[in-house]
Amino acid sequence: MENLQEVIKQIVEENGCQLYDIEIVEENGAKIYRIYITKPGGVTLNDCTKINNLISPLLDLEDPIEGRYFLEVSSPGLERKLTKPQHFEMSVGEQVKITKTDGEKIKGQLTHFAEGEVTISTKKGEQKVKLEDIRKAKTYIDWNNYSKLFK
Numbered sequence: 001m002e003n004l005q006e007v008i009k010q011i012v013e014e015n016g017c018q019l020y021d022i023e024i025v026e027e028n029g030a031k032i033y034r035i036y037i038t039k040p041g042g043v044t045l046n047d048c049t050k051i052n053n054l055i056s057p058l059l060d061l062e063d064p065i066e067g068r069y070f071l072e073v074s075s076p077g078l079e080r081k082l083t084k085p086q087h088f089e090m091s092v093g094e095q096v097k098i099t100k101t102d103g104e105k106i107k108g109q110l111t112h113f114a115e116g117e118v119t120i121s122t123k124k125g126e127q128k129v130k131l132e133d134i135r136k137a138k139t140y141i142d143w144n145n146y147s148k149l150f151k
Contacts, residue, residue: 004062011054012037017047020076021084024065031069033059036076038090043075082137088113091139096120098129098137107140 009019012035020036037043037051052073059071082088082096091110098106098120106129108122116131 004058004064007058008035008055011058012051015047015051015054017043017051018090020080020087020090024069031065031067032072033064033069034072034074036074036080038075048073048075079138079140082139085113085116085131088118088131088137094139095142096137097140099135100129100133101135102133110139 005019005022008022012019017037017039020038022036023034025032025034035051035055037047039047052071055073056071080087082091088110092113094110096106096108096110096118098118100106106120106122106127108120108127110118111121111126112119118129118131118134118137120127120129
């Protein structure tokens with residue numbers, strides 16, 4: 001399985017994108033092998049289609065899931081989960097919402113990530129949080145700032 005992920009990563013990178021994550025989920029009774037890709041400037045439908053078409057035959061040879069499943073290649077979106085160190089690394093400069101294991105919520109700009117610790121600039125100042133103290137994290141868009149552009 002690890003080797004399969006390396007091959008998928010290579011295919012994604014050869015096509016100008018980065019592998020963001022791979023997840024196996026069940027939705028509406030169907031299993032989905034979901035591959036998230038990113039690239040500067042955003043992922044297009046053509047990127048997803050091309051990479052899907054390249055990976056699909058590979059999965060016919062080496063099934064990542066037992067039984068029937070669907071392959072889905074997509075962008076993780078503007079507001080995306082941060083679950084791995086590389087997710088935090090790739091999101092430096094973006095707005096994040098973090099819930100710590102003790103329930104505390106932190107909202108602000110992710111300004112730095114190193115050695116398993118994130119630095120977030122908040123209205124109260126700079127806060128540092130270790131990855132093991134994070135229950136969940138995601139990027140977010142302050143839609144209020146965007147709505148001002150259209151007034």
